[in-house]
Amino acid sequence: MTPTASPTAGDTSAHGVFDDIVGSESSLRRFLHGLPGVDQVGCEARAAGLATRSIKTTSKAFAIDLAIRMVDLTTLEGQDTHGKVRALASKAMRPDPADPSCPATAAVCVYPDMVATAKQTLGDSGVNVAAVATAFPSGRAAMDIKLADTRDAVEAGADEIDMVIDRGAFLSGRYMDVYEEIVQVKEACARPDGSSAHLKVIFETGELQTYDNVRRASWLAMMAGGHFIKTSTGKVQPAATLPVTLIMLEAVRDFREQTGQMVGVKPAGGIKTTKDAIKYLVMVNETCGSDWLDPDWFRFGASTLLNDLLMQRTKMTTGRYSGPDYFTLD
Amino acid sequence: MSRIDVRKTYKLYIGGQFPRSESGRSYVVNDAKGRLLANAAQASRKDARDAVVAARAAFGGWSTRTAYNRAQVVYRIAEVLEGRREQFEAELRAAEGITAAKARTYVDAAIDRLVWYAGWADKITQVVGNANPVAGPFFNLSTPEPSGVIAVVAPRGALLGLVSVVAPLIITGNTVVVIASEDNPLTAITLGEVMATSDLPGGVVNVLTGSQAEIAPWLASHMDVNGIDLTGVEDAELATELEVSAADNLKRVRRPAPDTDWLAEPGLDRMTQFLETKTVWHPIGV
Numbered sequence: 001m002t003p004t005a006s007p008t009a010g011d012t013s014a015h016g017v018f019d020d021i022v023g024s025e026s027s028l029r030r031f032l033h034g035l036p037g038v039d040q041v042g043c044e045a046r047a048a049g050l051a052t053r054s055i056k057t058t059s060k061a062f063a064i065d066l067a068i069r070m071v072d073l074t075t076l077e078g079q080d081t082h083g084k085v086r087a088l089a090s091k092a093m094r095p096d097p098a099d100p101s102c103p104a105t106a107a108v109c110v111y112p113d114m115v116a117t118a119k120q121t122l123g124d125s126g127v128n129v130a131a132v133a134t135a136f137p138s139g140r141a142a143m144d145i146k147l148a149d150t151r152d153a154v155e156a157g158a159d160e161i162d163m164v165i166d167r168g169a170f171l172s173g174r175y176m177d178v179y180e181e182i183v184q185v186k187e188a189c190a191r192p193d194g195s196s197a198h199l200k201v202i203f204e205t206g207e208l209q210t211y212d213n214v215r216r217a218s219w220l221a222m223m224a225g226g227h228f229i230k231t232s233t234g235k236v237q238p239a240a241t242l243p244v245t246l247i248m249l250e251a252v253r254d255f256r257e258q259t260g261q262m263v264g265v266k267p268a269g270g271i272k273t274t275k276d277a278i279k280y281l282v283m284v285n286e287t288c289g290s291d292w293l294d295p296d297w298f299r300f301g302a303s304t305l306l307n308d309l310l311m312q313r314t315k316m317t318t319g320r321y322s323g324p325d326y327f328t329l330d
Numbered sequence: 331m332s333r334i335d336v337r338k339t340y341k342l343y344i345g346g347q348f349p350r351s352e353s354g355r356s357y358v359v360n361d362a363k364g365r366l367l368a369n370a371a372q373a374s375r376k377d378a379r380d381a382v383v384a385a386r387a388a389f390g391g392w393s394t395r396t397a398y399n400r401a402q403v404v405y406r407i408a409e410v411l412e413g414r415r416e417q418f419e420a421e422l423r424a425a426e427g428i429t430a431a432k433a434r435t436y437v438d439a440a441i442d443r444l445v446w447y448a449g450w451a452d453k454i455t456q457v458v459g460n461a462n463p464v465a466g467p468f469f470n471l472s473t474p475e476p477s478g479v480i481a482v483v484a485p486r487g488a489l490l491g492l493v494s495v496v497a498p499l500i501i502t503g504n505t506v507v508v509i510a511s512e513d514n515p516l517t518a519i520t521l522g523e524v525m526a527t528s529d530l531p532g533g534v535v536n537v538l539t540g541s542q543a544e545i546a547p548w549l550a551s552h553m554d555v556n557g558i559d560l561t562g563v564e565d566a567e568l569a570t571e572l573e574v575s576a577a578d579n580l581k582r583v584r585r586p587a588p589d590t591d592w593l594a595e596p597g598l599d600r601m602t603q604f605l606e607t608k609t610v611w612h613p614i615g616v
Contacts, residue, residue: 320578321379323386323554 017259018223025176028220032175035219038211038247047242050286051279060278064313065103067277067305068095069295072130072266074109074303075330076137076234085114088330089121096310096327099317105306106295107160111136112153119157130160130200134185137204137233139164143181150188153197160198161189164233165217167207175220182224200228200266205244206236214244218251228264234301239269242279249287262291268301274312277305303330340370340515342377342539343522345384346532352376357540359516362427370515373540375548378507381536382554385479385505388533393476393503401451404501407528408444414524415441418489418517425488425514439593440493447497450601454502458602462609469612474605476503477582478556481549483542485562488514490592492521495561498600500534507536507555509546511562515539543568551575557582557604564588 021031055063073092075084089108096102107128108118118129131153135141141149150161163185169177182201189197201221205214221229229248232239245267252263265284271277277300284292292298307327314322340359341348353374361367392400411418418440419433428436455473462470480499485491488511499506510518522537538545542563550558550572558576563569563586576583584603 320551320575321382321548321553323552323579326553 022176022179022223025174028175028179029173032216032220035212035215038215040211043211043246044243047246047283050246050283051242053279053282055278055282061313061316063278063281064274064309064316066293067274067281067300068309068313069103069106070299071105071306071309072107072109072268072299072301073105073306074234074268074301076109076111076132080111080114082114082117084330085110085117086121087328089118089127091306091328091330092127093122093125095306096313098326099314102310102313106299109162109301112149112156112158115153115156115158128159129157130162131156131158132162132164132202132233133158134163134181136162136164136202137235139166140168143184146181147184147188150185154189154191158197160200160228161185162200162202162230164202164204165221167204170213170217170220171207171209175216178217179220179224182221182226186225198227199225200230200264201226202230202233202268204233204236205231205240206238211243211247214247215251218248219255222251222255222263226263228266228299230266230268230299230301232267232269232301234269237270240267240271240301242283245280246283246287249284249292252292253288262297264297264299265292266299266301271300271302272304273308274305277309338368340368340519340539342371342373342381343519343526343535343537344377344381344533345387345536346526348519348522348526349377351540352380355540359425359513361424367424368516370519370539373509373538373545375545377538377540378545378548378552381507381538382479382481382549382552384533384536385507386554388531389476389478389505392500392505392531392534395503397452397455397503400501400503401448403529404444404448404451404497407525407530408441408448410524410528411437411441411444411521417520421517421520422489425516435593436487436490440490443490443493443596444497446596447501447601450498450598451501454598454601454605457598458605458607464611467614469614470609471612472607472609474502474602475608477604477606478504479554480504480506480557480559480604481546481552481555482506482508482559483546483562484508484510484518485588485590485592486511486514487592488517489521491562491590492518494592494596495559495600496535498596499559499604500530502601502605504557504604505534505536507538507549509542509549509562510537510539512540512542546572547575550581551578553579555579555581557584559584559604560586561590562586562588 075088092105092108104127107130109130110118112131115131133150133153134146165178186199189199203217248265284298310327311322341350351371351373355372356369357372359367359370415437418437422433459473464470482495518537558581569586
């Protein structure tokens, strides 16, 4: 069963379109459990098949630059300092100081208390600041604390909020709680001037157990109004995988067919090499089409990936292999 | 009842594994009389790239082991080689068309060479390091440190030649990507099997077989390779080209030496060539 609502114009926030479905706990459950089941073998085979595509020369150069523009350069460590965040922000603006033609990354992703520092360094460079809020990475805190966490980050200047869903509630079937949580966090993303920070919803797919649950979580988050759906925090193994991302891409594709509204996808964690990144880009193009091949609609949550992309980029321009000595560590 | 031959597939030795060439290619290796001996994997530039990544990954762990421990590991290679000497003698006779006595001499020399270099591991610092007298209240100490990842073009001597260029590099803590002799690559891979079973961590020695002219330029220009040993390069033009591209990141270069007598005492220069001297000034009396 899929929603039968017709696309609406303008702000297609879920309210209205999905009123019937999210009206009650039971109708929401009926809808989510009525979603077609994922064929596990088929999904994994499809993801593995797409990963074998060979991308060379000009296509590869395009893919590398696009991937750099899609990186959310991330540092989410207890040991983060203001200095490290400033260094990271500088790197996000000029990933390869030796080559001015190298594009900037999409965003810098930090803990809420580092938002102001990152914002100060980035200024109006066009690189966004994303903050992980809502008691990241476990999400185990009272609702008002999560909301305060979010408001703090938005107030400090965050352009994007990465929230984690309550996996405990999701796994025990309290879908309405998860839905309400996302809706409330989205409201907390609003700024006084009427605009609002973009909301990314992290599922932590490594804890969701089944592909069916990933599909359900995707629809739930999209109906609640998330601008992006994101695989993982990066703190739990397995993090992003190709099959999981494929399911989420199918979900955003189907969601646009139903509602006309585009939702972004962000795989995060475990994507370390250019080869991996290109596999994801191939999958995006083959599943959702080229509309999603844009930093506004697809992101990589990564830290080490950027250096590998830069090394590959240097290899393509100089014709010789580069080494990690020539790029900053963080 | 006749038994079906179990033929050996010669592959590459990269990061402690024996993968086929990424390119899927192989080439024919003949014995001294021109008869087919086996097919060897023909490595591509991407195999060379993977080998450098493996060597770089192994460098941190290998170079920080104690010299004493590196000596034990290299000595262990000699032990295992001793246990498999019949196999190596047979391979050398087939590949190079030499007599049994000559083959035994080469295997003996290769084993002795490993033991000799193993002994140097914890002595080279005393010989080439120094406490320098300076005009000030300082201890001034110079100590040798390994350069990093070294690319090696191995000479023709299928066993002794290879051992003689690889052992001095790993004993001082470098990690190595070696292009085996193009004509006699099989013994190099068998030696890889010995190293894989001798406590030598994967990636410390990586063996590529294939075309020297195809692979060596990629290693010479590779920015993550710290030195290149051109001992086995016989084409003077290729050698010059490799030296030029090695200059891009100021690699240490050891120039070709095609006519080396591998049975002679090697001296220390193969070890010292790829060492960096670190000098520390330490205040006295503070």
